[in-house]
Amino acid sequence: MTAFLVVLVIILFGVAVWQMNKIFQMSKSKANDTSEIASDKDNNIHGYLMLAFVFVTYFILIFSFWEWGDVLLPEAASEHGAGIDNLMLISMILIFFVGFVTLWMLSYFSFKYRGKKENKALFYADNDKLEFIWTIIPVIVLAGLIIYGLFTWTDIMNVTDEDDPMVIELYAYQFDWRARYSGEDNTLGDANVRLIEGVNQLGVDASDPNAQDDIIVNELHLPVGRKVIFKMRSQDVLHSAYMPHFRAQMNCVPGMITQFSFTPSITTDDMRLNEDVVGKVNRINQIRRENSIDLVAKGEEALEPYEFDYLLLCNKICGTNHYNMQMKIVVDTQEDYEAWIATQPTFSEVIKK
Amino acid sequence: MSAHAHDHAEDHDDHGHHHKETFITKYIFSTDHKMISKQYLITGLFMGMIGIAMSILFRMQLAWPDHQFTIYEIFLGKWAEGGVMDPSVYLALVTIHGTIMVFFVLTAGLSGTFSNLLIPLQIGARDMASGFLNMVSYWLFFISSVVMVMSLFVEAGPASAGWTIYPPLSALPQAIPGSGTGMTLWLVSLAIFIASSLMGSLNYIVTVINLRTKGMSMTRLPLTIWAFFVTAIIGVVSFPVLLSASLMLIMDRSFGTSFFLSDIYIAGEVLHNQGGSPVLFEHLFWFLGHPEVYIVILPAMGLVSEIMATNARKPIFGYRAMVASILAIAFLSTIVWGHHMFISGMNPFLGSVFTFTTLLIAIPSAVKSFNWITTLWKGNLQFNTAMLFSIGFVSTFITGGLTGIILGDSALDINVHDTYFVVAHFHLVMGISALYGLFAGVYHWFPKMFEGRMLNKKLGYIHFWVTVVGAYGVFFPMHFVGMAGLPRRYYTNTNFPYFDDLADINVVMTVFAIITAAVQLVFLYNFIHSMFHGKVGPKNPWKSTTLEWTADVKHIHGNWSGAIPEVHRWSYDYSKMNKDETDYVIAGQDYIPQHIPLQDNEEEMHH
Numbered sequence: 001m002t003a004f005l006v007v008l009v010i011i012l013f014g015v016a017v018w019q020m021n022k023i024f025q026m027s028k029s030k031a032n033d034t035s036e037i038a039s040d041k042d043n044n045i046h047g048y049l050m051l052a053f054v055f056v057t058y059f060i061l062i063f064s065f066w067e068w069g070d071v072l073l074p075e076a077a078s079e080h081g082a083g084i085d086n087l088m089l090i091s092m093i094l095i096f097f098v099g100f101v102t103l104w105m106l107s108y109f110s111f112k113y114r115g116k117k118e119n120k121a122l123f124y125a126d127n128d129k130l131e132f133i134w135t136i137i138p139v140i141v142l143a144g145l146i147i148y149g150l151f152t153w154t155d156i157m158n159v160t161d162e163d164d165p166m167v168i169e170l171y172a173y174q175f176d177w178r179a180r181y182s183g184e185d186n187t188l189g190d191a192n193v194r195l196i197e198g199v200n201q202l203g204v205d206a207s208d209p210n211a212q213d214d215i216i217v218n219e220l221h222l223p224v225g226r227k228v229i230f231k232m233r234s235q236d237v238l239h240s241a242y243m244p245h246f247r248a249q250m251n252c253v254p255g256m257i258t259q260f261s262f263t264p265s266i267t268t269d270d271m272r273l274n275e276d277v278v279g280k281v282n283r284i285n286q287i288r289r290e291n292s293i294d295l296v297a298k299g300e301e302a303l304e305p306y307e308f309d310y311l312l313l314c315n316k317i318c319g320t321n322h323y324n325m326q327m328k329i330v331v332d333t334q335e336d337y338e339a340w341i342a343t344q345p346t347f348s349e350v351i352k353k
Numbered sequence: 354m355s356a357h358a359h360d361h362a363e364d365h366d367d368h369g370h371h372h373k374e375t376f377i378t379k380y381i382f383s384t385d386h387k388m389i390s391k392q393y394l395i396t397g398l399f400m401g402m403i404g405i406a407m408s409i410l411f412r413m414q415l416a417w418p419d420h421q422f423t424i425y426e427i428f429l430g431k432w433a434e435g436g437v438m439d440p441s442v443y444l445a446l447v448t449i450h451g452t453i454m455v456f457f458v459l460t461a462g463l464s465g466t467f468s469n470l471l472i473p474l475q476i477g478a479r480d481m482a483s484g485f486l487n488m489v490s491y492w493l494f495f496i497s498s499v500v501m502v503m504s505l506f507v508e509a510g511p512a513s514a515g516w517t518i519y520p521p522l523s524a525l526p527q528a529i530p531g532s533g534t535g536m537t538l539w540l541v542s543l544a545i546f547i548a549s550s551l552m553g554s555l556n557y558i559v560t561v562i563n564l565r566t567k568g569m570s571m572t573r574l575p576l577t578i579w580a581f582f583v584t585a586i587i588g589v590v591s592f593p594v595l596l597s598a599s600l601m602l603i604m605d606r607s608f609g610t611s612f613f614l615s616d617i618y619i620a621g622e623v624l625h626n627q628g629g630s631p632v633l634f635e636h637l638f639w640f641l642g643h644p645e646v647y648i649v650i651l652p653a654m655g656l657v658s659e660i661m662a663t664n665a666r667k668p669i670f671g672y673r674a675m676v677a678s679i680l681a682i683a684f685l686s687t688i689v690w691g692h693h694m695f696i697s698g699m700n701p702f703l704g705s706v707f708t709f710t711t712l713l714i715a716i717p718s719a720v721k722s723f724n725w726i727t728t729l730w731k732g733n734l735q736f737n738t739a740m741l742f743s744i745g746f747v748s749t750f751i752t753g754g755l756t757g758i759i760l761g762d763s764a765l766d767i768n769v770h771d772t773y774f775v776v777a778h779f780h781l782v783m784g785i786s787a788l789y790g791l792f793a794g795v796y797h798w799f800p801k802m803f804e805g806r807m808l809n810k811k812l813g814y815i816h817f818w819v820t821v822v823g824a825y826g827v828f829f830p831m832h833f834v835g836m837a838g839l840p841r842r843y844y845t846n847t848n849f850p851y852f853d854d855l856a857d858i859n860v861v862m863t864v865f866a867i868i869t870a871a872v873q874l875v876f877l878y879n880f881i882h883s884m885f886h887g888k889v890g891p892k893n894p895w896k897s898t899t900l901e902w903t904a905d906v907k908h909i910h911g912n913w914s915g916a917i918p919e920v921h922r923w924s925y926d927y928s929k930m931n932k933d934e935t936d937y938v939i940a941g942q943d944y945i946p947q948h949i950p951l952q953d954n955e956e957e958m959h960h
Contacts, residue, residue, distance in 0.1 A: 255615025
């Protein structure tokens with residue numbers, strides 16, 4: 001009953017407003033009403049607001065940096081990553097400079113030339129010299145960026161056998177990753193999804209001699225300082241192997257082998273000691289402790305403390321559990337890596353079991 | 354050609370008067386471009402409400418992943434039992450949000466509305482070249498909207514493979530439930546949409562080329578018309594490619610072909626498909642997909658140029674450079690699609706080529722931005738709501754465009770590709786900017802659409818200021834989330850601890866998003882209220898030079914009750930002084946409409 005009354009009151013109120021509005025409308029003069037056109041007073045108010053707007057923009061930007069600057073990725077953990085970070089820094093400085101200046105001009109001119117009845121605008125239709133200047137400056141600056149960018153890109157994408165790289169296959173499927181090491185011979189055995197059967201989840205060709213020493217794992221270990229060539233394969237849909245800390249990413253495409261190569265330069269242990277990482281981990285643990293209080297209160301288990309690890313994430317929409325398709329990456333010293341790989345069974349051992 | 358337009362126009366005149374219109378021919382199956390433009394706008398705004406509401410739902414999920422919201426259950430039903438959003442419906446929401454906003458709101462709602470309204474009125478034509486085709490174009494758009502909305506209600510859920518619908522995910526219902534009937538309806542809807550868009554575009558092109566009034570040379574066209582004209586050309590060039598991609602995908606899905614599928618093992622069995630390539634689909638998709646963002650932004654640029662000149666009481670600075678940059682952007686837009694695919698597995702050499710062409714686009718874009726800023730310089734700015742949105746447009750176009758320099762650089766793209774950095778970039782540069790263009794257009798031309806009624810300026814001011822601050826509040830912080838390495842389209846980012854510290858940024862963004870979405874209701878109220886009760890302003894409320902303001906305020910078939918005005922000058926004679934620099938050319942009036950002949954006391958300019 002109260003609900004009905006409330007609804008009734010709302011409806012009656014609506015009707016009242018509507019009726020009053022109608023009366024209000026009817027009492028007004030009809031055509032040539034200029035009250036909806038900006039007056040000098042409006043121009044003045046919004047001129048000042050425009051000036052304020054540029055400061056609000058700067059403020060949001062600076063606040064974001066101050067508040068969230070520390071969530072960004074730490075220094076690159078791969079050799080080519082330093083080149084990318086450097087190019088990023090240069091581009092960022094450039095766009096910040098251009099952004100600050102142009103936004104300032106936009107808002108300041110809006111403020112300075114806010115309309116007044118007695119003012120006259122300047123009939124200023126074009127100026128070839130000015131336009132030439134602001135065409136040629138972007139041309140030169142962008143040419144520089146393009147050339148720098150292209151050198152960096154070719155360096156990264158030119159995957160060669162120089163420096164005795166280690167070949168590893170990254171295998172993506174809904175919703176997990178596998179890594180296949182090429183073993184002693186450093187050559188991956190042939191594989192195709194048509195050969196998937198039982199424990200042979202990756203469809204490796206068991207009759208291929210190169211396949212016998214392959215090692216399939218679900219945690220990627222890499223020796224520091226050794227170049228790695230990743231060969232990517234997908235079992236079902238598009239995935240993307242994204243290793244943000246290494247500034248590395250490549251799509252995994254069914255029916256096709258894609259590749260990406262890099263040299264890890266910082267071990268997981270060293271990265272855990274990196275200042276930015278220590279700070280980030282402390283903050284995350286602080287958040288986790290706070291969240292745990294609620295969980296414990298609800299009778300659930302507290303969250304475990306977090307320890308930094310490199311990650312391989314899926315970065316191409318691949319289905320319902322896309323958000324949780326990840327693999328841990330560990331960068332070891334050469335000795336640790338060798339000790340770890342020795343404990344992993346080879347493909348032929350797995351098949352024989 | 355214009356003589357022909359004249360004759361043609363006179364026949365129209367005759368039957369324009371004694372032709373009795375019924376409700377159906379006037380409001381439903383109308384062939385009048387003004388009515389069709391309103392139909393486009395209202396359908397577009399309706400779809401926009403759905404799209405924005407969806408974004409609020411998934412933003413809430415991102416901000417408070419552990420909370421249960423009854424609102425989810427109300428809107429999503431079985432997909433959110435107990436108020437917990439299902440991961441698959443999250444993907445459906447982002448997919449349909451993207452599709453609706455890009456195609457239905459910003460393509461049809463923006464370009465469809467204003468091309469229809471302004472092309473005939475600003476070039477001095479009685480109507481479009483083919484009123485019938487124009488009507489069919491709208492109704493196909495309407496049908497495609499209906500099909501898209503229907504797809505939200507199918508059993509297994511709507512399409513959820515992302516708005517880019519990359520196969521195999523979009524081809525295989527085993528891979529994701531939304532790729533069943535939902536995806537079929539998505540493809541059907543888009544195929545109809547493309548037919549609608551092509552009919553519209555061909556009509557715009559023919560009309561601009563053939564039906565310009567006497568004296569309206571191409572170099573006297575307002576920039577709006579240039580933008581619509583070039584947009585229509587890009588549409589005709591690129592939309593058919595999406596149609597072919599959709600058809601091939603339909604074949605792969607339903608008839609066992611292997612255009613995009615190869616070597617797939619899913620749900621415990623190997624599929625027979627062999628030899629296709631998903632990368633081929635990416636090429637075809639982005640051959641449309643990239644020009645599409647210019648189809649969205651160019652009309653907005655045109656509207657903004659026109660509104661800015663009018664409200665600055667100054668000619669647009671560098672008219673020819675503005676036209677040239679529209680043409681340059683249009684040309685370049687068709688050869689940059691590969692920058693969406695740097696790490697798709699295509700040949701890295703292609704990546705270099707696309708980096709080069711992509712960064713070239715920054716040049717005409719920079720020229721346009723500087724020209725807009727110079728248009729403000731020494732103006733006498735009238736801060737009508739449309740003007741504020743135009744300035745807002747330039748602001749977001751700059752801030753969003755600049756990060757394009759990072760994404761367009763293949764080497765830098767490696768690490769930000771498909772992260773929230775991309776989401777922030779394109780929302781600012783094409784989403785928000787184009788929406789500002791749309792709002793600017795609505796505030797400016799509302800009197801033309803609704804027979805002299807004007808939108809309330811106070812509500813407009815509230816709408817503008819909350820929206821601009823809110824939009825930056827959503828998308829500035831989002832860049833940081835992207836640079837922290839968080840991939841987009843993650844249902845939650847709290848599933849592993851590394852991104853735990855992004856929780857509070859997500860809350861901030863969502864709060865801003867809710868505020869910004871809420872203030873759109875103010876606009877909606879203003880729109881609906883003013884449609885019926887808005888104050889009737891003067892015939893030419895913004896003191897503009899273009900022809901539409903010389904047309905009858907009351908909507909009549911044929912636009913001008915008398916003869917079509919003849920054009921004697923370009924459309925930017927604002928604040929032009931007489932030869933002695935003592936007063937404006939027309940004393941006391943700071944603008945000279947296009948149909949006013951050259952005066953004795955003025956110098957002829959060749960723009």
